[in-house]
Amino acid sequence: PYGYRNKMEFTVAPGPVVGLHQADRYDVVLDIERCLLQSETMNALLDALRGEVRARGLSVYDPATEEGLLRFVALRAAGGTGEAMVNVVASAPAVEALAPVAAGLRARVPATASVVLTVNAKKAAVAVGSEEHLLLGRDHIRETLGGLAFQISAGSFFQTNTAQAERLFALVADACALDGSETVLDLFSGTGAISLLLARRCRRGYGIEVAAAAVADAVRNARANGVENCTFLAGEVRHVLPTLVRDGVRADVVVADPPRAGFHPKALGALGALAPQRLVYVSCNPATLARDLGALVARGYRVEWVQPVDMFPQTPHIEAVARLTRSA
CATH class of the missing domain: 2.40.50.1070 (OB fold (Dihydrolipoamide Acetyltransferase, E2P))
Structure with missing residues (x-):
């Protein structure tokens, strides 16, 4: 299309x-x-x-x-x-x-x-x-996605293909396999789309995002949609994630949608220390996805499946969702 x-x-x-x-x-x-x-x-x-x-x-x-x-x-x-x-x-x-x-x-x-x-x-x-x-x-425009309303400001990240984003987020939700009792951590959370969509299915959610404007949008989006079980934190994942681990925050499921460069090594180390049972990795770069999956397997995770999603028709670029579980 x-x-x-x-x-x-x-x-x-x-x-x-x-x-x-x-x-x-x-x-x-x-x-x-x-x-x-x-x-x-x-x-x-x-x-x-x-x-x-x-x-x-x-x-x-x-x-x-x-x-x-x-x-x-x-x-x-x-x-x-x-x-x-x-x-x-x-x-x-x-x-x-x-x-x-x-x-x-x-x-x-x-x-x-x-x-x-x-x-x-x-x-x-x-x-x-x-x-x-x-x-x-x-200072923003309004968008709807997955039955929720979102405010998007000039400096905020939002998926560039709204129709395929619906399919992508549905795949992420299925991969999370939530029963309502879990704490979910959303890394690189942008304007909070994934966090808010999963909030209806989990007990507690956290989002970490480096762009202050996107965090402000996420907070407004949570308020506009009546979501009260999500907390959004501003900062680089490699800095905020270790702090959460030190503060005793535990996550059953982690969703990560990093930029093309993938995970910083410090963030991967903190993720290993957090040790969630399930990890759902959304990637726009197959090369860094393969690199990071290898590092996660070395830290005790097993890749269950990887599903490509064509978010960028007419281009060679591809998005992919990977589901990992922690080995016993």
Whole structure:
């Protein structure tokens, strides 16, 4: 299928063009009129943003001279609610210059519920920054998944394929095999999607997430859905997990959805000390999954099964869910 992505990041380059980097030339940005992988709402926003930038003559950041304002734009669209977000990444907090752009985007695309300005004044060519300014609407959009409502802010992680995320999370829930008596620990918990979906099936839940904005979203999501048996902790898993172990927290089941780099060795060591009976590993990188599964087997776990899930159609990338149990 096409049109499945609910988030895309584009580079704004001199021209001005708004698009993606050429595969073999990072210094070349191709002007993208329509991306087949994203929703039609996001394509409309992409076209609207390009029009606003050109009509208003806004300056574009040039990496060679380190001058100019606009650097990136991240688009989100919620399939369950239809709400859309535009996150403009610029080199300076030019709120007055960009407020008319935000108004123009909503006029062109009424589904626009949030326009955020993120400031990245550093050389690093990344669509994240040190501060945020709300230009229009709310600082988040709302999404529905698995019968729950979620708030997603500009800096929060959320699965990019909502339809397949439903299938992925159902597989995770089955792998956890909860009977309602367990304590569940959700590592790299993002906005709390897995934690909150499992909260209905367990006694107590904990989520650990490094992004403060995502933790704030998770807390709000728990409150909005009436979930009272989940606690969300901010920090790197490799630091927070050993602290929980020292504090005497015990988990019957651990769910982990790490970034592509997989587990930090210290986090794996703390996980071994925690010694949950069941471990469900969600991975977007088969190489680091294989590496970490080997380390977990060496720590006394047995891999029962691994199930691929195609979260990224039309690409070579694959998600996978692995279920492990502690050997007797």
